[in-house]
Amino acid sequence: MTREFLSKLDEEGIETLDQGIRLVRATMTVGRFARLMIVGILGPFVGASMFLDSLRKIIAWLNKP
Incomplete structure (x- = not known):
């Protein structure tokens, strides 16, 4: 199913998919950095x-009368 989907992509679709993958990677990197x-x-x-x-607490314990 995935191979069939990828084989039907044209140049524009491949470029869009590549940009999406880069966006997800960048978002994950920013998320790690923020955390x-x-x-x-x-x-x-x-x-x-x-x-x-x-x-x-230790000081209060030591100063008990």
Whole structure:
């Protein structure tokens, strides 16, 4: 079925299909980059917040009367 479809394509159809494939690749690359940027930006904030909360708990535990 796929071979039959591809064999019926003319030059314009092949070019359109090639552009579509390039568009999908570019979209996937941008998606990966955006995901890494979000993790890279939010990760340190979440990590620092968790660290400071744990530090606060340890200090409170050590200062118990």
